[in-house]
Amino acid sequence: MKATDLGQLPYMERLIIEGGYPLKGKIDVSGFKNAVLAIIPATLLAGDKCIIENVPLISDVYILKDIMTELGADVELKYNNIMEIDTSKIKECVAPYELAKRLRASYYLIGAALGRFKEAKVSYPGGCDIGTRPIDQHIKGFEALGSEVNIDHGLIKCRADKLEGSKIYLDVVSVGATINIMLAAVLAEGKTIIENAAKEPHIVDTANFLNSMGADVRGAGTDVIRINGVEELHGCTYSVIPDQIEAGTYMVAAAATKGDVIVDNVIPKHLESVTAKLKEIGVEVEEYGESIRVCAKEELKGATIKTLPYPGFPTDLQQPMSVLLSVAEGTSVVTESIFEGRFKYVDEIKRMGANIKVDGRTSVIDGVKSLSGAKISATDLRAGAACIVAGLIANGATEIENVHHIDRGYEKVEQKLINLGAKIRRVKE
Numbered sequence: 001m002k003a004t005d006l007g008q009l010p011y012m013e014r015l016i017i018e019g020g021y022p023l024k025g026k027i028d029v030s031g032f033k034n035a036v037l038a039i040i041p042a043t044l045l046a047g048d049k050c051i052i053e054n055v056p057l058i059s060d061v062y063i064l065k066d067i068m069t070e071l072g073a074d075v076e077l078k079y080n081n082i083m084e085i086d087t088s089k090i091k092e093c094v095a096p097y098e099l100a101k102r103l104r105a106s107y108y109l110i111g112a113a114l115g116r117f118k119e120a121k122v123s124y125p126g127g128c129d130i131g132t133r134p135i136d137q138h139i140k141g142f143e144a145l146g147s148e149v150n151i152d153h154g155l156i157k158c159r160a161d162k163l164e165g166s167k168i169y170l171d172v173v174s175v176g177a178t179i180n181i182m183l184a185a186v187l188a189e190g191k192t193i194i195e196n197a198a199k200e201p202h203i204v205d206t207a208n209f210l211n212s213m214g215a216d217v218r219g220a221g222t223d224v225i226r227i228n229g230v231e232e233l234h235g236c237t238y239s240v241i242p243d244q245i246e247a248g249t250y251m252v253a254a255a256a257t258k259g260d261v262i263v264d265n266v267i268p269k270h271l272e273s274v275t276a277k278l279k280e281i282g283v284e285v286e287e288y289g290e291s292i293r294v295c296a297k298e299e300l301k302g303a304t305i306k307t308l309p310y311p312g313f314p315t316d317l318q319q320p321m322s323v324l325l326s327v328a329e330g331t332s333v334v335t336e337s338i339f340e341g342r343f344k345y346v347d348e349i350k351r352m353g354a355n356i357k358v359d360g361r362t363s364v365i366d367g368v369k370s371l372s373g374a375k376i377s378a379t380d381l382r383a384g385a386a387c388i389v390a391g392l393i394a395n396g397a398t399e400i401e402n403v404h405h406i407d408r409g410y411e412k413v414e415q416k417l418i419n420l421g422a423k424i425r426r427v428k429e
C-alpha cells in the first residue's frame with residue numbers, strides 16, 4: 001500500500017468551516033504523533049521486524065514511512081493503524097537533504113543509526129517554522145558517547161569506532177535531544193546517564209518501546225534517565241500511547257464552542273495542565289479512566305498561561321488555547337517560553353476580530369464577544385489547529401488555506417469534527 005492510498009493529500013486543499021455550532025458527542029483520539037515519529041526510526045536499532053500498533057494515519061507518518069523505505073526497510077502501513085516494519089536489510093543510513101528536510105523527526109535517524117552502525121549521515125532536519133531550532137544538545141550527547149560529529153554542506157556526519165556510556169547533562173530541557181541520546185546509548189558499552197532530561201510522555205513511550213526490543217532504559221519520565229547498554233536488540237510488537245496534543249486540541253475546541261464532548265482513548269494524567277487551565281477559566285472537566293468530558297456552559301474567563309516543558313502547559317497547545325482566550329471575558333497573558341516563533345497565527349486570528357498584541361515572547365489578549373469568519377492561512381501545524389478552533393467559534397464561514405500543515409498531525413480531522421456536529425468540509429482546488 002502506498003502512502004497516497006491512505007489519503008496523503010495534495011497541498012492545495014482548504015477547509016471551509018461554518019462556525020457557531022457547539023461540539024457535542026464522543027471523539028476518539030489517535031496514537032501520539034510525537035511518539036511514533038521517534039519509535040519508527042528506533043526500529044532501525046533492532047535490525048528485525050517490529051509491529052507498531054495505534055499508528056496515526058497522518059502525513060508525517062507517511063513521509064517517515066517513505067524515508068524508511070528509501071533507506072531499505074520493508075514497511076507496510078495498514079488501514080487498521082498497524083505498521084509492520086523490517087529494518088534488517090538496511091545496511092547504512094544516509095539521508096540527504098531531499099529526504100530529511102521533509103520532517104523534523106528525521107534527526108532521530110542519527111541516534112538510531114549511530115547505535116546500530118556506529119555511523120550516520122543525515123541532513124539538518126526540517127519541520128515547523130516556529131523559531132530557531134538548534135540541535136547542539138543532540139550533538140553534545142553523541143560526542144559524549146564517543147562519536148565524531150562533523151557538519152559538512154548541511155549533512156550531519158557521525159562516526160564512532162565504538163560507543164561508550166557516559167554522563168550527559170543537558171543544558172536545555174530538550175525532548176529531541178533526550179530521545180536521540182537514548183537511541184544512541186541503548187547499544188553503547190556500559191552505562192549512560194542523561195541528566196536534566198525532558199519528561200514528556202513520548203519519552204516514556206519511546207523508552208518502553210526500546211525496552212520491548214530488549215534495551216535497559218530506566219527512569220524515563222523523570223529528569224534522570226539511566227541506560228545500561230545491551231549487545232543487541234530484537235523485534236517486538238508495541239502499541240503507541242494516545243496523542244495528548246490531539247486530545248488537548250479537541251478539549252479546547254469543545255470548550256471554545258460551548259460544547260459537551262467526551263474525549264476518549266486518552267491518558268488523563270498527560271493532560272493535567274490543560275484540564276487545570278480549562279477549569280480555571282470556567283470549563284467543567286471530568287476525568288474518567290481513559291476519557292475526559294469537557295463541558296462549557298458559562299461565560300469563560302481570561303487567564304495567564306506560560307508554556308513549559310512537561311508537566312507544564314504544552315507549547316503545542318498554546319495556539320488553540322489562545323484562540324479560546326480571545327473570546328473569554330477580560331485580559332489574558334500568554335508567555336511562550338519554548339519557541340520564539342509560535343505567535344505567527346496571531347495575525348490570522350486578528351483578521352477575524354481578535355484583539356491580541358504580541359511583544360516578544362508574550363501576547364496580551366483582550367477578550368472580544370465573538371470572532372467573524374474570514375479567509376485565513378495555517379502557518380504551521382499547531383497554528384492550523386488554532387485556525388480550526390477559530391473557525392468553529394466564528395460567525396459565518398472561515399476558509400483555511402495550507403491545510404497540509406494540519407494533515408501532518410491530525411488524523412481525519414474534518415471527519416472527527418463532523419461526528420461532533422461541526423459544519424466543516426474540505427475543498428480541493
Ligand code: UD1
Pocket residue numbers: 034035037104105132133134135136137138139172173174175176177198309315316337338339
Ligand atoms: C518536540 C516536539 C514538538 C514540541 C517540542 C516541545 C516532536 C517531533 N516534536 O520538538 O512538537 O513543541 O518538543 O515540547 O516530538 N533546544 C536547544 N538545543 C537543542 C535542542 C533544543 O537549544 O539541541 C531548544 C529549542 O530551541 C527549544 C527547546 O530547546 O527552545 C525545546 O526544544 P525540544 O524539546 O528539543 O523540541 P523538539 O524536540 O524539536
